[in-house]
Amino acid sequence: MTSPDLARELVPGVSPGEVLATFRAVAAIQRRFGEDACHRYVISFARTADDVMAVLQLADMAAGGIVPTVATGGFVRGQANLDVVPLFESADALESCGEILERCSRIRTTGATWSPAAIARK
Amino acid sequence: MRRGPVPLGTPGDGALGSPATSRRTATPPGPRTRPQSANPSAAVCSRDMPVKSQSPKQPKPRAALNGAATTSAADSEPRSALAGGAGDSLAREVKLLGSLLGQVIAEQGGQQLLELVERSRLRSIAFRESGDEGAHQELASELDSLAIDDAEALANAFSLYFQLVNLCEERDQVRQLKKMPRSRPGRRRLAGRGDRLAARARLVGRSDRRAAAAAAHHAGPDRPSHRSPPAHDADRAAALLPAARAARRSAARGRRRGRDRRKLREEISLLWRTSSVRKTAPTPIDEVRTALAFFDETLFRAVPRIYRAFDRAMDRARLGARGNRGGPAGDLGLSGTRPPRGSAFLRWGSWIGGDRDGNPTVTAELTRQVPRIHADHVLRGYEAVATRLLTTLSVQVSREAIHPEFENRLARDAEDLPETMRDLARRFPDEPYRRRLGAIAERLRRTRWYPHRRGGPVAGHYETTSSWSKSWRAPGLPGRRTAASRRLRRDPGLPLAGRDVRLPSRVAGDPPALRGPRGSLSTPCCTPAA
Numbered sequence: 001m002t003s004p005d006l007a008r009e010l011v012p013g014v015s016p017g018e019v020l021a022t023f024r025a026v027a028a029i030q031r032r033f034g035e036d037a038c039h040r041y042v043i044s045f046a047r048t049a050d051d052v053m054a055v056l057q058l059a060d061m062a063a064g065g066i067v068p069t070v071a072t073g074g075f076v077r078g079q080a081n082l083d084v085v086p087l088f089e090s091a092d093a094l095e096s097c098g099e100i101l102e103r104c105s106r107i108r109t110t111g112a113t114w115s116p117a118a119i120a121r122k
Numbered sequence: 123m124r125r126g127p128v129p130l131g132t133p134g135d136g137a138l139g140s141p142a143t144s145r146r147t148a149t150p151p152g153p154r155t156r157p158q159s160a161n162p163s164a165a166v167c168s169r170d171m172p173v174k175s176q177s178p179k180q181p182k183p184r185a186a187l188n189g190a191a192t193t194s195a196a197d198s199e200p201r202s203a204l205a206g207g208a209g210d211s212l213a214r215e216v217k218l219l220g221s222l223l224g225q226v227i228a229e230q231g232g233q234q235l236l237e238l239v240e241r242s243r244l245r246s247i248a249f250r251e252s253g254d255e256g257a258h259q260e261l262a263s264e265l266d267s268l269a270i271d272d273a274e275a276l277a278n279a280f281s282l283y284f285q286l287v288n289l290c291e292e293r294d295q296v297r298q299l300k301k302m303p304r305s306r307p308g309r310r311r312l313a314g315r316g317d318r319l320a321a322r323a324r325l326v327g328r329s330d331r332r333a334a335a336a337a338a339h340h341a342g343p344d345r346p347s348h349r350s351p352p353a354h355d356a357d358r359a360a361a362l363l364p365a366a367r368a369a370r371r372s373a374a375r376g377r378r379r380g381r382d383r384r385k386l387r388e389e390i391s392l393l394w395r396t397s398s399v400r401k402t403a404p405t406p407i408d409e410v411r412t413a414l415a416f417f418d419e420t421l422f423r424a425v426p427r428i429y430r431a432f433d434r435a436m437d438r439a440r441l442g443a444r445g446n447r448g449g450p451a452g453d454l455g456l457s458g459t460r461p462p463r464g465s466a467f468l469r470w471g472s473w474i475g476g477d478r479d480g481n482p483t484v485t486a487e488l489t490r491q492v493p494r495i496h497a498d499h500v501l502r503g504y505e506a507v508a509t510r511l512l513t514t515l516s517v518q519v520s521r522e523a524i525h526p527e528f529e530n531r532l533a534r535d536a537e538d539l540p541e542t543m544r545d546l547a548r549r550f551p552d553e554p555y556r557r558r559l560g561a562i563a564e565r566l567r568r569t570r571w572y573p574h575r576r577g578g579p580v581a582g583h584y585e586t587t588s589s590w591s592k593s594w595r596a597p598g599l600p601g602r603r604t605a606a607s608r609r610l611r612r613d614p615g616l617p618l619a620g621r622d623v624r625l626p627s628r629v630a631g632d633p634p635a636l637r638g639p640r641g642s643l644s645t646p647c648c649t650p651a652a
């Protein structure tokens with residue numbers, strides 16, 4: 001992976017490096033204050049199960065050494081335990097949310113935590 | 123400011139400080155108002171009701187409170203609970219605050235401004251109540267000719283007035299809720315929650331740690347976190363209303379009533395002098411700090427009361443008829459003499475500082491800072507509790523009577539905090555509780571410093587949840603007060619609230635953008651099942 005990829009803005013003000021830095025910030029918070037301090041990752045305008053999976057993949061990337069510390073603003077790698085919470089905020093997503101959740105429930109995780117209960121709580 | 127069929131305001135008895143007003147409460151227009159049919163004050167000022175343009179009994183003139191300009195404004199202040207015939211609590215409170223506001227306007231903005239406000243109000247009333255087109259024309263004409271400063275002051279006056287009226291209505295809603303019988307669904311929901319939790323805990327034979335309620339502060343321009351300072355200050359004024367009401371009802375009226383009303387005038391003066399419009403956009407850190415004020419009201423004031431009520435309900439569930447013959451849950455005198463029966467079941471959450479959706483100023487660094495700010499805040503609260511107990515817990519205990527475990531902790535304090543403990547030993551040689559609480563306060567101070575590694579020594583700080591909990595639970599510490607304070611929050615290291623991070627799917631849901639040219643994400647952590 002090259003640094004320019006991580007610096008490119010996905011939306012104004014947000015680069016992939018910044019997104020990964022957020023995961024590492026969450027890991028830092030959990031190390032200092034415990035998991036309760038920050039453990040929910042909310043995806044607004046979620047549309048598919050891939051959105052959930054993408055977050056888990058990003059969390060895994062942030063936890064590993066594949067992304068250098070310098071690319072994440074000095075945040076060192078760390079594993080964050082996350083409850084990923086998709087927010088269904090469009091009519092299409094709401095209509096198909098049952099199917100999406102069904103797919104989400106079949107996601108097999110090996111690194112970051114995927115908690116179907118988080119959806120139920122939402 | 124709105125014109126046309128919707129009035130600027132409706133009559134209030136003594137409202138805005140003029141004695142020549144009708145005896146009605148106000149109907150605030152604009153977004154802060156509630157539907158007229160839904161609140162008592164609206165009923166009071168329904169346009170179908172006859173209007174009296176002048177009170178039949180004029181209060182006697184009396185000395186101005188703050189100079190000649192406030193004379194007429196002060197005249198309208200109700201002197202007793204039923205002054206002016208205001209028969210219900212809401213009307214009384216609106217009348218009181220309206221008259222105090224009138225005094226403040228006269229004092230701060232001058233008699234001319236007060237007269238302008240009153241003129242505008244009475245003309246809008248005349249137009250609304252009787253369709254007086256002449257009054258409407260005069261009102262529109264005067265508003266059109268106002269200088270910009272006067273127009274701003276006029277808008278501020280009505281804005282603050284309606285803010286105070288809304289505040290009175292909120293208090294009235296609480297009063298109405300309290301009057302509801304327990305059988306009513308709304309009341310039952312409130313009152314029965316503790317009992318149901320207690321019953322459930324009894325069923326499982328222990329306090330139910332899974333029973334948790336969560337509240338979250340959201341971030342966004344329409345969210346409470348963006349409440350401006352004036353709104354918060356209005357809450358402070360609301361807190362003073364019960365005192366003012368109690369003073370009005372008390373037998374010893376004169377001095378207490380004067381003191382309470384002076385406090386209210388101070389609050390309203392502050393509101394008047396506080397800008398209602400921010401000239402700069404609040405930063406996320408500003409939002410975080412603003413939200414702390416709400417946590418102060420809830421976490422440090424309401425939550426201990428909720429837990430104590432829960433504790434009483436647990437006593438009742440456990441002891442049943444033996445406790446109080448099946449009557450309503452009361453304080454059986456057991457709380458404080460034993461550990462709390464329930465765990466801390468309230469959880470607090472916040473999106474402030476973590477909600478990045480549409481807000482690029484929320485960064486990873488900010489997200490990391492917010493828990494520190496929260497932790498610092500709650501630790502200061504605990505420190506204040508420990509310090510207060512230090513000053514009041516003056517129990518003398520002989521060395522032989524000290525619990526061995528408690529003595530061990532004192533010895534550990536002496537090791538970790540030698541200078542502090544030397545000083546405490548000199549000040550309180552026969553009061554070990556004071557020494558221990560002083561040590562706890564110092565440890566909390568150092569826990570607060572610890573994340574920053576500056577401000578003083580950090581040795582002896584609390585490192586974990588258990589070290590904090592054990593410190594409060596140490597045998598020998600009197601339970602009644604420490605138990606309540608311990609349950610403010612279960613962990614000093616934890617921030618005040620749990621944090622949610624929120625990103626839009628178009629950002630978080632785009633891992634391919636992170637892949638290198640050859641797809642360096644070769645071993646994804648998760649794969650969808652086939």
